[in-house]
Amino acid sequence: MTDTTSKAPPAHARHATSSPRRRPGRGAPPTRSWHDHPLRRITPWLFLLAPLALLITFTYIPVGNMIYYSFTDWDGVSPDREIVGLDNYTQLFTRPELFRVFFVSFYYLAASAVQIVIALYFATVLSFDLRFRNFFKGILFFPYLINGVAIGFVFLYFFQDGGTLDSVLSWFGVGGDHAWLGDPESANTSLAGVSVWRFTGLNFVLFLGAIQSIPGELYEAAQLDGASRWQQFRHIIAPGIRPVLSLSVILAISGSLAVFEIPYIMTGGATGTSTFVIQTVKLAFQFNKTGLASACAVVLLLIILVVTWVQRRLVPDDKVDLV
């Protein structure tokens, strides 16, 4: 704060000397206006001060710290730490078992694909005039509003031996004797299912918003031309929501790589459900390898940036022009 104000007078002085040169070009009025007041130059910064301070304190400094830790052997609590250079990164890339957990992400990636399809289907259906439309919208969006920890616990009971899922299945005469979280394949599928249940609502709302921003006349015109619902979807809706669709894909990929909450709460990473983030947390807080864990986090950040970049390259974000 003090820095900004002390900078102000010289800024004004500098401005005064340069003003004769600039004025004719700009065509500014000859009288000294409020526009030239030094305060005006600071005002945007004053407005930005609070968000910038928050952004720097809570995002950039911690990230900077994390990058710094990734070059040390810090254990997370000791006052002493040594700089070890690229040691942590070398270790990370020479230990294949640290990357093996990324296979688990494929379950979530597959789940994301299912999730996008479901969300797209419901968004399309509910964008047309239907009875109880808002009610269904509410139902679909509701899971996203629930706290992740609560969802973890709810589904823990759901998958329990003799729990909700087993009892529901037994009504239909299907033998409910399967330990849902019992083996890696079934556990990962179950957990990915929970994630679909949770995040479909978000995708749905994004799609619905995009679909509703398509002008209504287009549908009308299409109907007059005798287009079926599928044709309307294929030629109006699908191109109309392409930017949102590509955003969803980016979110799905980065989300699948960084799954954490649900498996951590429900299985704690046991039975082959450990993800890269769970592994990072365990390295940092169980084995006190904060340095190595920070390196993992940096690598994950880079992987996600690269994936996003590649994706943007393959599918450029063109302006959509329906008309």
Place this chain on the structure above:
Amino acid sequence: MRRKPLSAVLLATALLTVAGCGGGGSSSGEAATAPKDPEKVSGTITVLTNRTDLVQDGTMKKYAAEFEKTYPKATVKFQGVTDYEGEVKIRMNTDNYGDVLLIPSVIAKGDYPKFFAPLGDTKDMEKNYRFTGKTDVGGKTYGIANFGTVNGLVYNKAVWKKAGITDWPTTPAEFLDNLKQIKAKTDATPYYTNFKDGWPLSSPWTNSIGSVSGGADAYADLATSDKPWTKGSELNVLDTLLYDIVHDKLSEKDPTTTNWETSKTDLAKGKISSMLLGSWAVNQMRDAATKAGENPDDIGFMPVPVQKNGTFSATMLSDYQLAVNTHSENKPAARAWIDWFTEKSGFAAKEGGVSALTSITFPDVLKPYQDNDVKLVERSEARTVQVDAIDNAAEIGLAKQDYRQKLIDIARGAQKGSLQGYFDELNKRWAEAAATAGN
């Protein structure tokens, strides 16, 4: 142009803050001693505790009131921390982590002098206190045990009797036979692993190291061992027992959805026949039995089913240790609280634990051990630092649940592998880590 100075200032501030975060507090190394005259003890102290239940139900307040009667000028405040390990570890990066706290297990022993005030010379302290070895650094003691706990199996006597078993099993094989008998003759789950909550797989089993050989140094010896899972070794016997229990389907059907809180009531009601825990758990189970309307005397306590030369051995080790923050401004009051809490509060006995004071005898919970001549082994902490360093470097986690969860997964066929293959892998990882760390 105009924008640059400001962003430069912001960047500089950011860098300064980063640099500022780097430094750690230095300690004075001044010992925390309590003056003889209680009138001279003054100030307000903050006590960090993991027992949020006792803070909430006012038990801690009652202790504080008693304390303040003896020390009228001192005031005690409590902060119950639910995620004790995680939260206090982060707070210890600052100077503000209470006046009295329980030493988090993640703090390396060698760092104790940086964080805590010494309480006295170990050679003087060990005459009056048990478990001083755990916090001895360079001849000084930095913590006094909350209480000690003795390992063993908590079991439901009524269930065992119903299955026709009256004597304690003396070998792992006999124990497995007993569990099979229980499975055949009663409805109870013979053994409950608490797989989901995890910690009942870590500390109770790892704390039992020493029960097989009956040696106090069993845990310390891990520091020099290349292959801790070799046949006949402590870890081999214990982990094989756990493997066999699960492999023979003597544990709960779906381990992935277990629940610790319910398991207490289930054991009290006879739905579960046994769990490996520690003496601290007996009173909790008895409470659960009373609440469920069952007979609390049905809850029994027996040693790990291994005998050496005809006697059982049970390891005894300290729970959390109370320490004084080296940055505390009221060290005398903090020390006075620790002394009062260990000597006068009766906390240890109430928790079914062994008091830190050598002058106080064993609690009632341990009566069956004394009646049956179970040898109590106080675990040597001489090489705990090295063992922990190897363990962390190997990322095995003897005190974490993950490796035994994997053992159970292998035992019930959820993950590929064999017991011997897994032991070989653990041995290999341990040996590799031992070569680089811990020496």
